[in-house]
Amino acid sequence: MEVVQSHRKSSSNNVTVSTLPLYRSAPPLEVRLEDFELFAMDRLRVLKGISDGLGRGKKPEEMEKLVADLWKANMRHPQANEEANKDIISHFVLRLVYCRTEELRKWFLSMETTLFRYRFRFESSEAQRALMSEFKLPYKAVSNAEFESVKDKLGQVARSMGQTLASADAIFYKVPFEEVPELVAGRRVFICKGHAYVAMNQVVSLVVTQFRSYLSKALILTNRKWTSTVREQEKDRLAPIVEALCTSYLGPDYSQPNEAGEISVKDIDHIAKTSFPLCMRHLFEKVREDHHLKHGGRMQLGLFLKGVGLKLDDALAFWKAEFAPKVSAERFDKEYAYNIRHNYGREGKRTDYTPYSCQKIISSTPGVGDHHGCPYRHFSEENLRAALVRMGVSSRAVEDVVDKVRNRHYQLACTLTFEAVHGSSCDAGINHPNQYFIDSQRILQSKGLCLHTEYCVIWDTFEYSLQLTQSLQWMSLYVPIWFHSLAEFDIKGTGAAGSVFTDTTDGGGSLNPMLIQ
Amino acid sequence: MTKEEAENGRDDMVIDGAEQANAIPDGFNANYLRIYYGKLFPHADMFKWMSYGNDGKHPACDKSYFGRREFSFTLENDIYIRFQSFNSVIELENSIKEKCPFKIDIGPVYSVDPAKRHAYAGDNVFTPVEREVVFDIDITDYDDVRYCCTGADVCLECWPLMTIAIKVIDAALRDDFGFNHILWVYSGRRGVHCWVCDGKARRLTNEQRAAIADYFRVYKGNENSHKKISLPGPVLHPFLARSYTEVLKGFFEAKLLPNQSLLSSEDRYEKILEMIPDASVASELRGRWQDNKRASMSKDDINLVRWDQLKSVLQSGKQKTQGIRRCVEEIVFSFTYPRLDMEVSKHMNHLLKAPFCVHPKTGRVCVPIDPNNCDEFDPTTVPTLSQLVEELNREGLRQDAENEWDRTSLGDSIKFFRTTFLQPLLKSCKEGIESSYNAKLQQSKNTLSWTRQGFFLTAFSPLAGKHHAWLI
Numbered sequence: 001m002e003v004v005q006s007h008r009k010s011s012s013n014n015v016t017v018s019t020l021p022l023y024r025s026a027p028p029l030e031v032r033l034e035d036f037e038l039f040a041m042d043r044l045r046v047l048k049g050i051s052d053g054l055g056r057g058k059k060p061e062e063m064e065k066l067v068a069d070l071w072k073a074n075m076r077h078p079q080a081n082e083e084a085n086k087d088i089i090s091h092f093v094l095r096l097v098y099c100r101t102e103e104l105r106k107w108f109l110s111m112e113t114t115l116f117r118y119r120f121r122f123e124s125s126e127a128q129r130a131l132m133s134e135f136k137l138p139y140k141a142v143s144n145a146e147f148e149s150v151k152d153k154l155g156q157v158a159r160s161m162g163q164t165l166a167s168a169d170a171i172f173y174k175v176p177f178e179e180v181p182e183l184v185a186g187r188r189v190f191i192c193k194g195h196a197y198v199a200m201n202q203v204v205s206l207v208v209t210q211f212r213s214y215l216s217k218a219l220i221l222t223n224r225k226w227t228s229t230v231r232e233q234e235k236d237r238l239a240p241i242v243e244a245l246c247t248s249y250l251g252p253d254y255s256q257p258n259e260a261g262e263i264s265v266k267d268i269d270h271i272a273k274t275s276f277p278l279c280m281r282h283l284f285e286k287v288r289e290d291h292h293l294k295h296g297g298r299m300q301l302g303l304f305l306k307g308v309g310l311k312l313d314d315a316l317a318f319w320k321a322e323f324a325p326k327v328s329a330e331r332f333d334k335e336y337a338y339n340i341r342h343n344y345g346r347e348g349k350r351t352d353y354t355p356y357s358c359q360k361i362i363s364s365t366p367g368v369g370d371h372h373g374c375p376y377r378h379f380s381e382e383n384l385r386a387a388l389v390r391m392g393v394s395s396r397a398v399e400d401v402v403d404k405v406r407n408r409h410y411q412l413a414c415t416l417t418f419e420a421v422h423g424s425s426c427d428a429g430i431n432h433p434n435q436y437f438i439d440s441q442r443i444l445q446s447k448g449l450c451l452h453t454e455y456c457v458i459w460d461t462f463e464y465s466l467q468l469t470q471s472l473q474w475m476s477l478y479v480p481i482w483f484h485s486l487a488e489f490d491i492k493g494t495g496a497a498g499s500v501f502t503d504t505t506d507g508g509g510s511l512n513p514m515l516i517q
Numbered sequence: 518m519t520k521e522e523a524e525n526g527r528d529d530m531v532i533d534g535a536e537q538a539n540a541i542p543d544g545f546n547a548n549y550l551r552i553y554y555g556k557l558f559p560h561a562d563m564f565k566w567m568s569y570g571n572d573g574k575h576p577a578c579d580k581s582y583f584g585r586r587e588f589s590f591t592l593e594n595d596i597y598i599r600f601q602s603f604n605s606v607i608e609l610e611n612s613i614k615e616k617c618p619f620k621i622d623i624g625p626v627y628s629v630d631p632a633k634r635h636a637y638a639g640d641n642v643f644t645p646v647e648r649e650v651v652f653d654i655d656i657t658d659y660d661d662v663r664y665c666c667t668g669a670d671v672c673l674e675c676w677p678l679m680t681i682a683i684k685v686i687d688a689a690l691r692d693d694f695g696f697n698h699i700l701w702v703y704s705g706r707r708g709v710h711c712w713v714c715d716g717k718a719r720r721l722t723n724e725q726r727a728a729i730a731d732y733f734r735v736y737k738g739n740e741n742s743h744k745k746i747s748l749p750g751p752v753l754h755p756f757l758a759r760s761y762t763e764v765l766k767g768f769f770e771a772k773l774l775p776n777q778s779l780l781s782s783e784d785r786y787e788k789i790l791e792m793i794p795d796a797s798v799a800s801e802l803r804g805r806w807q808d809n810k811r812a813s814m815s816k817d818d819i820n821l822v823r824w825d826q827l828k829s830v831l832q833s834g835k836q837k838t839q840g841i842r843r844c845v846e847e848i849v850f851s852f853t854y855p856r857l858d859m860e861v862s863k864h865m866n867h868l869l870k871a872p873f874c875v876h877p878k879t880g881r882v883c884v885p886i887d888p889n890n891c892d893e894f895d896p897t898t899v900p901t902l903s904q905l906v907e908e909l910n911r912e913g914l915r916q917d918a919e920n921e922w923d924r925t926s927l928g929d930s931i932k933f934f935r936t937t938f939l940q941p942l943l944k945s946c947k948e949g950i951e952s953s954y955n956a957k958l959q960q961s962k963n964t965l966s967w968t969r970q971g972f973f974l975t976a977f978s979p980l981a982g983k984h985h986a987w988l989i
Binding site: 192 | 661692693753
């Protein structure tokens with residue numbers, strides 16, 4: 001294999017500075033088919049780990065360490081050029097895998113950008129400057145005169161973040177504000193007449209934005225090329241690998257609950273008390289109390305109920321009845337029914353919307369009058385305690401949960417709540433409200449307390465459903481459970497589960513121990 | 518004039534003279550609206566605005582531009598039609614007059630004519646390419662801090678909350694972000710909309726819009742969290758500090774505090790005391806105020822007196838914790854700082870009501886507001902549909918159909934729209950189109966001359982308009 005290494009000449013002293021690859025062009029290398037797959041798997045583990053860390057709300061310092069550990073565990077090689085090769089090859093293979101739909105591209109873009117960001121932070125400042133010049137960023141160093149005129153404001157911004165303005169020869173860059181959206185959003189820069197004054201240590205943000213934008217465009221091009229020429233050419237060689245790599249890491253998105261598992265409106269009350277996670281309980285209680293919910297709440301709860309098995313007609317009946325004291329039947333039909341049908345894919349562009357995962361819910365921004373979002377994140381401590389007590393969580397467990405919340409581990413807090421309420425452990429952790437629901441029903445069924453025995457079957461059906469899904473956030477944690485469930489569950493032999501079971505042969509790759517670690 | 522004649526709604530309606538003043542029954546209905554769209558609604562101005570100079574004769578004008586803009590109409594009976602597009606001002610005007618929509622929304626400019634969107638398959642082919650940066654501020658989002666009204670009501674006591682929102686946001690859009698072509702519009706009932714129309718703004722991505730919205734966001738709560746405003750850090754960001762000292766503090770202390778009696782009764786001052794993180798400080802104040810059942814010695818408003826007490830306790834030298842001192846600002850921010858609807862601003866494809874529509878529930882026209890004089894804006898005196906129809910009638914039948922609006926209360930609004938917003942905007946658009954065209958022309962000349970000559974390098978400086986040539 002040829003040696004590929006990123007070299008940049010540093011302007012000052014002609015020393016070559018080895019920097020991060022920017023993945024600008026595919027490497028002119030020969031790769032063994034086996035390495036093609038293996039390298040990609042290793043990188044995918046790194047990306048999964050990052051996804052997991054983000055989902056758990058890890059702080060930047062924690063993420064930095066996480067990325068370093070993940071890279072070391074999966075991508076290191078004693079020889080630097082071999083490592084660089086693996087880095088580049090694995091990236092390009094995964095581009096093929098993840099270019100194919102909008103959701104896949106979004107996920108891959110997000111994870112690669114995060115990976116790049118933390119690797120950039122590790123680089124020396126010389127290497128960082130070299131990379132910046134690679135990107136041809138439209139920044140200008142602020143002249144001394146200008147610096148003097150804005151020094152006060154720059155100092156104010158620094159102090160507002162609990163920092164101090166660097167020494168007198170601090171380097172600042174002046175950039176159009178739209179180049180640094182993250183910094184603007186966090187009010188971490190001074191902006192004046194459309195220009196943002198960016199400190200050297202904030203430059204990471206600039207570079208990352210460029211990286212992201214470039215990769216985003218590249219992915220679209222890759223997709224076009226794949227669909228138009230490569231896929232056909234490679235249909236016996238690379239295509240099966242690429243497709244297996246993708247699906248083996250996906251899990252259920254709860255978008256199509258099994259027919260057998262429907263619930264009716266009268267069941268909702270009961271299951272709300274026993275099996276809803278706190279976010280949905282809260283929304284449900286509020287609907288009952290206020291006979292209204294704002295849009296964000298209707299989406300979050302409505303899609304969740306869809307995932308639980310509430311059919312469209314029942315959903316319409318449910319919301320109509322709940323809103324009845326405040327909204328007349330005609331007004332309901334006019335103003336709300338359309339949106340509910342839209343959620344079920346019966347209107348407009350007929351997208352069948354998927355219930356929100358924890359990651360999505362945690363990152364939402366409830367405002368005045370809203371009740372959606374993740375209560376572990378958005379409730380005050382006092383309100384959270386009260387809510388947990390109402391769920392029947394012991395005071396000892398409440399303390400543990402609150403402790404997790406203080407450290408911003410919202411999903412772990414929910415997991416602890418689950419464990420406290422059900423009296424059994426949840427090893428996989430909670431990543432999706434519908435997962436909470438199904439796990440809860442499973443436990444209750446095994447104790448003879450469940451509403452529908454079909455739920456267990458549905459769960460397995462989900463497990464083996466290999467359709468390309470849209471919600472990717474919790475795929476890493478679900479993988480071990482697939483194995484676990486294989487051993488544990490006796491498929492009841494209903495038509496649906498049975499047929500899906502036999503369908504798993506093409507995902508038989510997913511049972512390959514090499515691919516699932 | 519009889520009711521039947523009033524509802525006749527035809528352009529040639531002849532009315533008796535002055536003794537019939539107020540003969541038009543108040544309200545909002547299709548007939549009045551038809552007259553409004555027939556004689557008053559500024560179709561041509563809206564067309565010029567939405568064309569952003571592309572309706573001109575310059576070769577660089579994009580003739581397809583206006584036709585790619587989405588409009589949506591809400592008709593009588595709540596029928597809602599999206600993805601309406603028009604290729605000329607005549608089409609726009611005829612469609613509005615014919616359909617008589619109760620509400621007109623404006624969406625983005627798409628990559629292709631929205632009416633033809635189904636012809637294009639695949640991701641990213643039918644996609645928004647330009648859209649003004651917009652903001653929506655609604656007074657119902659302030660219900661937890663105003664006591665005079667709730668819900669859809671607005672009065673002159675609480676309307677100033679909108680005024681200061683305009684001041685804060687407008688100043689930041691101009692000074693911080695460098696935008697110039699900003700239109701503020703009354704939403705017709707209980708809020709204001711803002712349209713930022715600079716070319717740079719129209720081309721921002723969703724992520725960049727979200728960044729602007731987040732830059733403005735301070736309020737982060739709902740009834741489930743106590744502390745809705747949190748201002749960490751030893752000092753405030755210059756934007757927040759400026760907003761506080763120039764707008765919010767003065768308004769809070771001089772107007773809001775006394776007018777809404779924020780500290781006069783127990784349940785009201787408890788809400789403020791709840792925001793103080795230190796329980797002992799809160800109870801010290803509570804003690805003083807609970808005892809103070811009689812009016813205080815001084816003649817000053819009790820709210821102002823108590824506010825001074827609160828400030829001196831919280832900002833006294835004795836208080837060491839950062840959070841305590843900052844509490845004063847947090848309280849002022851939580852009552853007065855603008856509360857934007859984030860979702861409206863973050864997405865290019867969000868539809869927003871067009872200016873000069875009439876609000877169905879109040880009959881009021883969505884007129885522009887002058888940000889430099891927003892203190893004077895009074896939502897209760899905004900012209901209503903029936904008022905305008907009546908004014909038209911009063912003037913009698915006239916031969917010229919031009920500029921009928923000038924004879925009505927709408928005249929000032931339209932003149933303001935044209936002189937302070939539309940004309941400067943179009944001038945700037947024209948300049949932009951011409952200069953980018955010239956730059957492209959020059960660039961292609963550069964390449965041409967380089968490849969031909971091989972030795973000359975020419976440089977074009979768009980600002981100076983000069984060419985510099987060097988021989989290499």
